[in-house]
Amino acid sequence: MTQPRFLLVPQLDLDEKWVALAQTFPGKFLLVAGFSGLLFLHEISYWWLLSIYLLAFSAWPEKRWGVLFAATWSFLLVGPTDFHWERISHLFISAGIPWEIHNSLAGLPLILLTLLIAGGYIHLSQRCPQRLRRPILVLTLFFLGMMLIASYAPLPRTITAGMWVFLTLLGQYYWFVCFTLKECRSPQALSFSRQVGQYLPFWEPTVIPYPKGSGYLRKIEAKTARDFAICQLKGLKLLIWAFWLKLFYFTASLIFFGQAGLLFDRLLLKNESGKIALYWGGRFLREISALPHLTQLPRFESAMNMAATGNPLPWQMNWAVLLSDFLCFLLYVAFTTHIVIAVIRMCGFNALRNTYRPLESKTIAEFWNRYFYYFKELLVEFFFYPTFFRYFKKRPVLRMYVATMAAAFFGNFLFHFIRDIWFVVELGFFRALFAFHTYFIYSFVLGNMIFLSQWRQEKVSQMKMGVISRWLAPVRVLGFYCLLTIFVDFRRESISENLAFFLSLFPFS
Amino acid sequence: MSREIAINDFIHRLLTEHGYDEKVDRADSLILSGVLDSLAVIHLVVFLEEQFGIDFSDIYFDQTSFDSIEKISEFVKNHQPSSS
Structure with a gap:
């Protein structure tokens, strides 16, 4: 008789009982509830909104693409983005245009205009493949050329400001547009309107498309109820693993830098949701932080500043700073991107891990x-x-x-x-x-x-x-x-x- | 059939070099499952260029077309110069 093995992450997706349960209505609800609880513990802002989306994905898996479109666009309007609206407003105001934009909802006409122009270019490349043989190269040259013109051409300030706003917005969508330009030549290409639902997706609205373009997403989507259940269980497993990695990260930060409590404080200030989890986590780590530390290295940036100003730390200490910062960085990349991939899997797309x-x-x-x-x-x-x-x-x-x-x-x-x-x-x-x-x-x-x-x-x-x-x-x-x-x-x-x-x-x- | 045998032999050699020792059937996923990476795809591309004379410069290329031995064989069938 074999002894049951202790695992940090239970192999839910390999257990037929869990797979069967995840295909039932109560099972789906339980899965999303468990996942949401972990998102909350992970201090993910808008965890409640993500949970609503995941419930919709679980309830209507056959309408996955529609749900993705709605989730992405609603999240764009209410969630955090990298559009830098305050800087865009400053550009407008300094050009004499009295237009202050505080959020994506107010900036929606600009986003739509940018995507309309991008859509027109994609349409052109699809219609005239012989004349536009290298559409991504042309787009890149156009982008760099516009940067040069906006930087140096003696144009009216309003036009320069307009060009910069367009470029900064297009810059956010740049690689998504590139994926569409590549995929639109595939015999099984998805329509632009469907691809737009995956531009700056709600699971990670940043410049790197996770996980690649819509064509790839379609290839990895769960085709059957059983595949979907397994995919979701894999998502839950990855989120649990991310939780462990996050714990390792904070422990390592604490051991190396004695700053885990401070890190939690910083998160507490940044994050408006998940305060209870943070309160207890932060308090626990702050208590430990008060104990004498094994080491109390400065952070990498401080060590670098000291070296740059001619007062470097002893060389052994610099090695310790570099190695510990590198380890913490790897852990950070791993747990943050695991969370993203876990959400993608909960939506029914069986993406590979990023790290x-x-x-x-x-x-x-x-x-x-x-x-x-x-x-x-x-x-x-x-x-x-x-x-x-x-x-x-x-x-x-x-x-x-x-x-x-x-x-x-x-x-x-x-x-x-x-x-x-x-x-x-x-x-x-x-x-x-x-x-x-x-x-x-x-x-x-x-x-x-x-x-x-x-x-x-x-x-x-x-x-x-x-x-x-x-x-x-x-x-x-x-x-x-x-x-x-x-x-x-x-x-x-x-x-x-x-x-x-x-x-x-x-x-x- | 000889085409598929050649591809099959090459894939198994590639998998061994990547330290993958499980049996792979003709329909098993190689790319989407993460068994083979982009560097392995490049080795496969060079093999297909040399063995079957395929010119990739003007083909719509998606690495997931190489997701299984079956798909690679289908790809070669559609793009081999002599078959057109």
Whole structure:
């Protein structure tokens, strides 16, 4: 007789009793109630609204796409967004247009106008595929060209302001539009109106489309009642796992930085819902925070500031700060994106996890694939594949190098430049480009190292790795990414600040 | 049939290299299930270019078209130059 195994996350989706229960009306209700309770404990703002949406998804799985449309658009109007309406209002007012926009509801005409223009372009690319052979490339050139014109052309201020507003709004939808442009050439393409229901979806209304475009979403949707039940149970499981990871994250923050209580305080101020859970969680951690700490490291940013001003911490301490901050960062990415994927699964879309065991990566390329899957997939879809399929077919090594650099270097850089368009609004195109020089170097190094990792992987894949190599591989990989994160912080005056911290890791400096 | 055998052999070799040792049937999901990643897709693309002369530069490409041995075989059937 086998002993029952203790698991941090129960294998609900493999238990036939749970699968059967999740297909009944009370079972569905119970599942959503349990999920909502966990969302509340996770301090998710608007957890109650998400719960209403999930109830609708559970009650009418066959009307999933309609519910998704309604949920996304209602959430856009009442939930948090990255549209920066206060900055948009400032642009209008400084151009002499007395239009103050406080929320997405007031800004809805602008959102609709932006999507109407995007829809017109998508329609054009669908109607004239021969004349518009590379619609994503044309869109990118158009976007960058408009940035240049708005930065430097001697136009009336009202027109410049209008252009910036359009670009900042389009910037939010940019990669969603790119997915539609790609998918509209598929024989089974969904209509634009249906795809718009997934633009800035309620489960994560940010610039990275989770999980990719509508075509992908359709491929992973649960087709039967049983599949739907299993998919939802997997969602619940992932949310439970996210809860554990969040606990590890706070524990690690507490051990390394002695700041878990402070973190909770900050969340408490930010978050208006879920106060009770926060109160007890925060109080518990604040009590522990009052105890003597094992270590009380400064945060990465403070250590970097100290190095930048010529007063670095001892090198051993800097290593401790870097390693602990990197570990906390990985935990943070994992639990936040697990919550997103859990909600997607509760809606009946069986999406893969965004972060999957990154600490097990044996190569730099593998880590890139495991740590932020949907960002990597975006770069692969729009930069890697198109380059790989078109150029240097007769020269395999060069072909792989150029395609990898197109994605991990150029695509990565372009993504962040478009995402942080407000830098361009404030500084102008070329000054903003210069301000990104640290990220330019970061993505250049990353691209080259991913290429080398893939190239080396091909060479050694036939050989068996020794035991020591197998153990050392993840250490090498994590060490590389840990050092590289020093250069992710590109909002500094110059790369010399990042370099100062890098050098302060070594005793000779 | 020889087409599917060649694809089947290649996929199994690819899976072994990826450390996946479970049996895969012709309809089993490879991409959507996360068994194979985009780098594996690239190896598959190079194999299909060399083995079947497929030119991917003008094809609508969706990596989920390679989700199973069955689908890859269907893809090759539709895009192999000699079959057009």
